[in-house]
Amino acid sequence: MSRRAPSVPPLLPGFEYVSLLGSGGFADVFLYRQRRREVAVKVLLADVRADGAARRQFEAEADLMAHLSAHPRIVTVYQAEVAPDGRPFLVMEYCPPPSxxxxxxxxxxxxxxxxxxxxxxxxxxxxxxxxxxxxxxxxxxxxxxxxxxxxxxxxxxxxxxxxxxxxxxxxxxxxxxxxxxxxxxxxxxxxxxxxxxxxxxxxxxxxxxxxxxxxxxxxxxxxxxxxxxxxxxxxxxxxxxxxxxxxxxxxxxxxxxxxxxxxxxxxxxxxxxxxxxxxxxxxxxxxxxxxxxxxxxxxxxxxxxxSVVTVSPNVVPAPRQPGWGTADPALTATSVPPAGSAPAAPPDVRGQLSTPVVREFRGPGIASPAVEATIHRAPAEDPVAPDIVHAAGRTPVVAVLAAVVVVLVAVGAFLALRSPPDDARGSDSSSSAPAPVDAVGSPVPAPTAVVGTLQGAQAQFTWGNPDPEDGDTYLYRIPVPGTEASYTTTSATAVTVPAATGGTTCLEVLLRRANGTSSPEPATGCVGP
Missing domain, CATH: 1.10.510.10 (Transferase(Phosphotransferase) domain 1)
Structure with a gap:
C-alpha cells in the first residue's frame, strides 16, 4: 500500500510555515516559525476531523500532554487551537531529528x-x-x-x-x-x-x-x-x-x-x-x-x-512563589527558593517563551477559547521583597549584631540545661536511633537473579549479592496484593517457602547492610507451574 500524500499545511496567524516533519495515521506534523522560535505543529487530517473517535483521540492527546508537559523529559505542548480551515492543531516543542x-x-x-x-x-x-x-x-x-x-x-x-x-x-x-x-x-x-x-x-x-x-x-x-x-x-x-x-x-x-x-x-x-x-x-x-x-x-x-503542573484550558496560572515545589517551566532561572526548601534542580528553560496553555477546540457544542494567542507571562515577583529590602536598609548594624548575640546566648543556655551528662547520654544511645542514610545518594543494591524452582508443595528461591560486604543479611517476603506483609531475615542466599496452589509464587528480597541500611526497592522473582 502506497503512502498517502501529506496534507496542505494550514495558514496560521502568527506562524510561518517552514517544512513537513512527518506524517501519521490521522495527522501531519509541520515545522513552523513563531516569532523567534521554531515549533512543531501537529494538524488533524481534514478527512478524519469529522470522525468523532479520531477527534476525541486528538483532543485527549492534547489534554494528556498538557497535563504532563512540565516534565523535562516529556515534549512540551504550548497551545491547541483550530485553524481557519477548521482543522484542530497542537503547537509543540520542536525536537530536531533524529529520533x-x-x-x-x-x-x-x-x-x-x-x-x-x-x-x-x-x-x-x-x-x-x-x-x-x-x-x-x-x-x-x-x-x-x-x-x-x-x-x-x-x-x-x-x-x-x-x-x-x-x-x-x-x-x-x-x-x-x-x-x-x-x-x-x-x-x-x-x-x-x-x-x-x-x-x-x-x-x-x-x-x-x-x-x-x-x-x-x-x-x-x-x-x-x-x-x-x-x-x-x-x-x-x-x-x-x-x-x-x-x-x-x-x-x-x-x-x-x-x-x-x-x-x-x-x-x-x-x-x-x-x-x-x-x-x-x-x-x-x-x-x-x-x-x-x-x-x-x-x-x-x-x-x-x-508536584505536577496541571495546565488547564483557558486559564493563565497566577504567579506562584518559586521554589523547590514548583515545576513551572516559565519561571525564571533566577527564582530564589523559600527558606528551608531543598536545593533547587538546574532550571529547565524549555518552553520559557510561552507558558504551556491548552485551550478547548472550537466547534459545535465546544466552548470558544477565551484567549486567541499564545499567552506570555511576566516573571513572578515577590510583592513583599521591596519593603523588606527598604526596611533592612534603615536597620542599624549594631542593633542587628546585638540581636544575634542575644539569640546565640539564649540558645546556648537552653542546650546546656537540656543536655544530660556524657555518661547519661551513652547509656541509651541505641534506643530509637534512625537507620543510617547514605549521604552520597548511592542506594544499597538490590539482590540479583532471584530465581525460583518448584519442589512439590514448596518453592525454593535463590539470589545473588552484587556487592557483598561483611555482615550482610537479607529480608524476604511473599508479596500479597492489598496487604503489607512483614519481612523475614536470613543470612543465606536461598530460602524455601510454601508454593501457591495452582498459581504463581513470588518472592521479594532486600539486601541489608550491617549498619542497617537496606535496598530501596526489593528484587522480585516468581515461579509457577
Missing amino acids: LDARYKTDPFAVDEALRTGIELAGAVETMHRAGIWHRDIKPANILMTQYGGPALTDFGISVLSAEADVAQGLSVPWAPPEVVSGQVASGLSGDVYSLAATVYSLLAGRTPFEIRGGENGKRALAERIRSTPLPPLDRADVPPALEQVLATAMAKAPAARYPSALSFARALQQVQSQLRMSVTQVEVRDDSVAPDRDEIEDDGATRIR
Missing part, C-alpha cells in the same frame, strides 16, 4: 548513555503513572531529542487514564509485552515498564529485542517469540551481567515478576551505574497524587519528586 528510532539501528548506544536515557525516561513514565496516565506505546520512535540533547517522550495518541484502560489501542509489536500481544489485557503500568525496558534493550542491541537478523521478523513471528522465547542476550562485552539481569526482570513474561513501577526500574539502573563507578543519573518525578509528607517524597541526590 531514537532513526539512530539506534545504525549507531547503538554506549552503556553509559543507554543507562542515562533509561533513567531519565523512567522519571517521565513514573510521573505519568502517578498522574493516573498510561502511555501504552513507548518505543524509540516516540522518543525525540530536545534542542538541549536530552530525550523527551511524545505521541500520547493512544495513552489513556487508568480508569479508561479498556478502550481500543494501537500496537507496536516489537516493544509490546506478552500479555498485550496475546490479547489478554490492555497495556497498563506494567506494560509501560516492559516497553521502556525493551526500548533500552533496543538502544544497546541496535535491533528490537526479539528480532533475528536475517530471519523472519514479521508481526506474527515476533509476537510468538515475545510470548514464549527467553530474552536473548545482548552479546556485548561492555554490557555487564547486572544490566542484562535488570532488563530481563523488567521484561519478564509475567507482569507480577517485573519491577512494580518505573521508579523501581530507574533505581535498578542507578544501581548498575553505581557498580560501574559512573555518575548516578537523577530521576525527575513530579507527583500530584500523594501528600507532601509521604516517606517516599525525598531528595536523596538520585531521586527528586515534585
Whole structure:
C-alpha cells in the first residue's frame, strides 16, 4: 500500500510555515516559525476531523500532554487551537531529528548513555503513572531529542487514564509485552515498564529485542517469540551481567515478576551505574497524587519528586512563589527558593517563551477559547521583597549584631540545661536511633537473579549479592496484593517457602547492610507451574 500524500499545511496567524516533519495515521506534523522560535505543529487530517473517535483521540492527546508537559523529559505542548480551515492543531516543542528510532539501528548506544536515557525516561513514565496516565506505546520512535540533547517522550495518541484502560489501542509489536500481544489485557503500568525496558534493550542491541537478523521478523513471528522465547542476550562485552539481569526482570513474561513501577526500574539502573563507578543519573518525578509528607517524597541526590503542573484550558496560572515545589517551566532561572526548601534542580528553560496553555477546540457544542494567542507571562515577583529590602536598609548594624548575640546566648543556655551528662547520654544511645542514610545518594543494591524452582508443595528461591560486604543479611517476603506483609531475615542466599496452589509464587528480597541500611526497592522473582 502506497503512502498517502501529506496534507496542505494550514495558514496560521502568527506562524510561518517552514517544512513537513512527518506524517501519521490521522495527522501531519509541520515545522513552523513563531516569532523567534521554531515549533512543531501537529494538524488533524481534514478527512478524519469529522470522525468523532479520531477527534476525541486528538483532543485527549492534547489534554494528556498538557497535563504532563512540565516534565523535562516529556515534549512540551504550548497551545491547541483550530485553524481557519477548521482543522484542530497542537503547537509543540520542536525536537530536531533524529529520533531514537532513526539512530539506534545504525549507531547503538554506549552503556553509559543507554543507562542515562533509561533513567531519565523512567522519571517521565513514573510521573505519568502517578498522574493516573498510561502511555501504552513507548518505543524509540516516540522518543525525540530536545534542542538541549536530552530525550523527551511524545505521541500520547493512544495513552489513556487508568480508569479508561479498556478502550481500543494501537500496537507496536516489537516493544509490546506478552500479555498485550496475546490479547489478554490492555497495556497498563506494567506494560509501560516492559516497553521502556525493551526500548533500552533496543538502544544497546541496535535491533528490537526479539528480532533475528536475517530471519523472519514479521508481526506474527515476533509476537510468538515475545510470548514464549527467553530474552536473548545482548552479546556485548561492555554490557555487564547486572544490566542484562535488570532488563530481563523488567521484561519478564509475567507482569507480577517485573519491577512494580518505573521508579523501581530507574533505581535498578542507578544501581548498575553505581557498580560501574559512573555518575548516578537523577530521576525527575513530579507527583500530584500523594501528600507532601509521604516517606517516599525525598531528595536523596538520585531521586527528586515534585508536584505536577496541571495546565488547564483557558486559564493563565497566577504567579506562584518559586521554589523547590514548583515545576513551572516559565519561571525564571533566577527564582530564589523559600527558606528551608531543598536545593533547587538546574532550571529547565524549555518552553520559557510561552507558558504551556491548552485551550478547548472550537466547534459545535465546544466552548470558544477565551484567549486567541499564545499567552506570555511576566516573571513572578515577590510583592513583599521591596519593603523588606527598604526596611533592612534603615536597620542599624549594631542593633542587628546585638540581636544575634542575644539569640546565640539564649540558645546556648537552653542546650546546656537540656543536655544530660556524657555518661547519661551513652547509656541509651541505641534506643530509637534512625537507620543510617547514605549521604552520597548511592542506594544499597538490590539482590540479583532471584530465581525460583518448584519442589512439590514448596518453592525454593535463590539470589545473588552484587556487592557483598561483611555482615550482610537479607529480608524476604511473599508479596500479597492489598496487604503489607512483614519481612523475614536470613543470612543465606536461598530460602524455601510454601508454593501457591495452582498459581504463581513470588518472592521479594532486600539486601541489608550491617549498619542497617537496606535496598530501596526489593528484587522480585516468581515461579509457577
